[in-house]
Amino acid sequence: MGATAGAIWGRTEQQDFRGRVRGTLLGAAVGDALGAPVDGLSLEQIRQAHGPEGLADLAAGPAGRGAITQHTQLTLFSVDGLIRAQVRRDTGAWHPPTDLHRAYLRWAATQRDWGPDERRAEDGWLAREEWLYAPRSPARACLLGLGDETMGTLDAPKNPGEQGPEAATRSAPFGLLVGWDPQLVLQLAIECAAQTHGHPTAYFAAGAYAVIVHALARGETLDAAVQRALALLGPWPGHQPVAEALQHALGTVRQGMPTPARIEELAGPGTAEGVLAVAVYCALVGEDVRHGLCLAVNHGGPSGAAGALTGGLLGALHGETALPPAWLAELEGRPTMLVLADDFAMEMTQGPALHGPTGSAPAWLARYPRA
Template sequence: MTQAITRHDRVLGCLIGGAVGDALGYQVEFDAWRFIEAEWGPSGVTEMRVNRVSDDTQMTLFTVEGLLLAGPGGEVEAVREAYLRWLRTQREPMPPAGAEGLAAQPWLYARRAPGNACISGLRDGARPGVNPDSKGCGTVMRSAPFGLRHSPAEAYALAEQCSALTHGHPTAGASAGAFAMIVAHLMNGETPQRAVSETMLHLRRSLDRSETADALQEAYRLAGNVPPGPNTCAPLGEGWVAEEALAIAVYCLLGTDDVRSGLVAAVSHGGDSDSTGAILGNLYGAAYGHAALPREWASQVEGRAVIAALADLLGAAS
């Protein structure tokens, strides 16, 4: 008899899985596929040679901290304040005296190619309306935590609102919201196929969400025809913009339940490999739990102890 996956195991799996995918992809971020293939071989990025995470995991953890500190109805403002704390880690070399929480963690002060819109949006006050033309994937890669403690509809709404703190384009909000909604469905024990289908139905209710819905539709089609592998996600784009990054991760999620091979496929392409890997890692962890993650990657990823402690707090709060 298969043991049921506990909610805590899904939370832990989601957060650790995101860090694992991030670290795998960060090794080759900005590299074209031909260079990846030359360095790593035709099988793609199959090793975690370096365990460092990027701004994707950093911002995800600050999202968690914001939600943990939020009072009822105060989630958006609490997450905004958390992101401003993250911004300070990108400007200072080490924690200042008296720093608390994540701001007291020296390893989070590493500057790992943070997104321009994330930096400029926060610098300009992190208020809705900033960067109105930006739909970079920096909104998606940080939004899994909304789905870990809220209903699918609530997760969508919160992720969409918090997306607007840095990226004003409607597609950025729709893609962040869709990602959080899929995570919430997976947390409820729904299959990946149903989680994605329910989210696509939600998106189709508004023309403002059409770019995201179309991208997910294409991911669904590709998953049914081309098994995920090195660079097979190329028809979906490179992942620099929100809907492409989400589509690449969803394609791998729907295309295989082999977590290792799916993660390899999600990062072995020329594009925003750390973000597509992080998003897929979040999805796999929420779907199949922490135990499904490759042990040698999950055990050594940077910041594991801090991430696990946050998962415990989030699980208790939920």
């Protein structure tokens, strides 16, 4: 992995990292919860329901005010899978895509089962969180891709025609692997996206998003982060639509004040590269986190996905304390997200002390079993 040993992390660096991890997960979740109630509505319909300025605050959706959707559910299982991959590395079984696939299968169980199976200790603690057992508009591609135990790969991807943004919206956690080389972050996100979204547009958008988050989590500017993603995408055949969408987002920033029309033009038909472009644009032009998120959801496209992607970028860039406190207070599942974020930060900075050759913490292995 690289930079994982606690000895090379000073206290200030650990605190900054934890704040960015929390910011990324909570920001993505807040953006998801903000956009979900208006997802798929036209701009006119949004304004009819929420006033001439559009949606400016959390609103009640089918699951209530502040409720998250599958975007956040799957993001949490991405984090769980990454922690489990690190824990399993001690056994010599080092193949993170497999651990992520198992985590996504645990998510799939939450969409069909009434509640957790307490007899399955190997599922770990996240899969026993009862509030997650709620179908929240799961994308058909995710249900089909995870409908059996066969793992999609780049050579044999699941749903090869699927271009939706759902794989990208669960990919922010890959960017939080700050000790990894960004090229490995890109590859891991691409491989894991192909488990449900097999079209190059979808899995390259997921990879680019992870690389952007990775650069932000390491303290780079958003513009530099996008340039890094563009450079890393270059050698991959079929990456051009995603690269063009990112360049279009950067070009739109220079065209003047943001408008819903500009955002809808970037979003296009709502495929992954367009939604990623919206997120980059809104994160760049937003006056603050609240403004950027409101820009991201007030258009006639996939508002939930755009909000989630934008929130992940802004949270990674600014950290937890920049997020709107009133929105966090109403966010469904926030206690779980905070525990998971802190566990991830602990694993990435102190993992060897928890389950390495010099020490073992049974409670940690019960939370994140090697099985």
